[in-house]
Amino acid sequence: MRQRVVDGTPLSDADEQFNQGLRPQTLDEMIGLSAPLEPLRIALQAAIERGEALEHVLLDGPPGLGKTTIAHAVAHEIGSKLVQTSGPALSRTGDLMGILTSLGTRDVLLIDEIHRLPITVEEFVYPAMEDRKVQFVVDRGAFAKTVEVPLKPFTLVGATTKAGLLSKPLRERFAIFHHVEFYPPEDLKEIVIRSAGLLNTTIDPEAAAEIAERSRGTPRITNNYLKRVRDFAQVKADGHITLEIARKALEMLGVDELGLDELDRRFLRVIADFYDGGPVGIDALAATLNEDRDTLEDVVEPYLLRIGLLNRTSKGRRATRRAFDHLDLNAPPPKSGQPELFEE
Numbered sequence: 001m002r003q004r005v006v007d008g009t010p011l012s013d014a015d016e017q018f019n020q021g022l023r024p025q026t027l028d029e030m031i032g033l034s035a036p037l038e039p040l041r042i043a044l045q046a047a048i049e050r051g052e053a054l055e056h057v058l059l060d061g062p063p064g065l066g067k068t069t070i071a072h073a074v075a076h077e078i079g080s081k082l083v084q085t086s087g088p089a090l091s092r093t094g095d096l097m098g099i100l101t102s103l104g105t106r107d108v109l110l111i112d113e114i115h116r117l118p119i120t121v122e123e124f125v126y127p128a129m130e131d132r133k134v135q136f137v138v139d140r141g142a143f144a145k146t147v148e149v150p151l152k153p154f155t156l157v158g159a160t161t162k163a164g165l166l167s168k169p170l171r172e173r174f175a176i177f178h179h180v181e182f183y184p185p186e187d188l189k190e191i192v193i194r195s196a197g198l199l200n201t202t203i204d205p206e207a208a209a210e211i212a213e214r215s216r217g218t219p220r221i222t223n224n225y226l227k228r229v230r231d232f233a234q235v236k237a238d239g240h241i242t243l244e245i246a247r248k249a250l251e252m253l254g255v256d257e258l259g260l261d262e263l264d265r266r267f268l269r270v271i272a273d274f275y276d277g278g279p280v281g282i283d284a285l286a287a288t289l290n291e292d293r294d295t296l297e298d299v300v301e302p303y304l305l306r307i308g309l310l311n312r313t314s315k316g317r318r319a320t321r322r323a324f325d326h327l328d329l330n331a332p333p334p335k336s337g338q339p340e341l342f343e344e
């Protein structure tokens with residue numbers, strides 16, 4: 001998969017490490033989440049006071065909005081360790097078995113992309129979540145017997161960009177749900193200022209606001225932009241980030257005023273131009289753009305939908321009038337039977 005600067009997903013190990021350095025350690029340090037995280041915080045506080053493990057938590061929402069950070073903070077606050085794995089990495093039940101049996105009391109197991117857990121492994125997770133035990137069969141045929149291994153009280157944190165793909169039995173085994181949302185620019189501005197402080201970089205408030213505005217509601221993108229703007233300021237100026245420096249650096253990266261990058265614009269242009277505004281199915285778009293369908297669905301579409309450049313209908317994706325305007329294209333006249341081609 002091609003990597004993008006504005007992609008919500010990690011760019012590289014180096015970038016991920018950089019982001020980790022900026023990662024809030026506690027839930028309270030997480031900017032903009034004091035109200036949304038209140039139910040989780042109360043459950044966590046109660047569990048800490050009772051000396052119990054926190055109940056299982058499901059986090060869902062687009063990439064780069066803080067799911068992993070929340071899991072880290074929960075483990076940190078409960079004073080245990082975080083063990084991290086992902087749905088696709090757990091191809092055999094044995095893999096998960098090893099991880100589960102090595103968990104200590106109140107440890108937190110984060111399973112990323114939990115919607116991609118193979119079904120055989122998923123069934124193995126149920127008794128682990130519910131009764132804190134795992135069962136496996138030893139020997140074969142007439143000698144086969146089921147062995148039960150008890151587990152320490154642990155917390156499973158499931159993270160997913162596609163909660164809709166989770167099976168009902170799995171979803172029902174979570175007690176706490178948290179949906180991560182795109183951040184408003186004011187919160188992202190605060191994140192820029194916080195991160196700049198941690199990086200010992202000085203920045204004007206207007207420059208912080210500019211980076212925030214173009215970050216597609218996503219803290220990971222905010223931090224990645226800040227890093228590149230900081231480099232630009234160091235090489236092209238004296239290191240201090242002014243509005244002008246921020247604008248020039250973002251322009252150089254191909255990020256426009258709405259925060260769209262080349263792939264976003266290509267995506268919209270294909271719908272608008274090639275498919276006459278749509279409707280067009282996601283598979284056709286993925287093929288035309290030569291991009292991964294998941295990338296389009298998880299990373300490109302959510303933000304375009306949110307800012308009203310894209311519509312999703314039962315027949316497929318449609319570009320809105322605002323998208324045509326943004327791309328400086330003329331919207332075609334409505335097709336017959338589709339009087340409201342560009343309703344927003």
Ligand SMILES: Nc1ncnc2c1ncn2[C@@H]1O[C@H](COP(=O)(O)OP(=O)(O)OP(=O)(O)O)[C@@H](O)[C@H]1O
Nearest residue numbers: 019022023030031063064065066067068069219220
């Ligand atoms: N509320 C927040 N306040 C400050 N920084 C944040 C916040 N949320 C996320 N970040 C920053 O954004 C980065 C990305 O967040 P994180 O890795 O938790 O996203 P994620 O939802 O797990 O993404 P993915 O779905 O790709 O795994 C973090 O390293 C952290 O620095």
Ligand SMILES: [Mg+2]
Nearest residue numbers: 067068069112
């Ligand atoms: Mg993550």
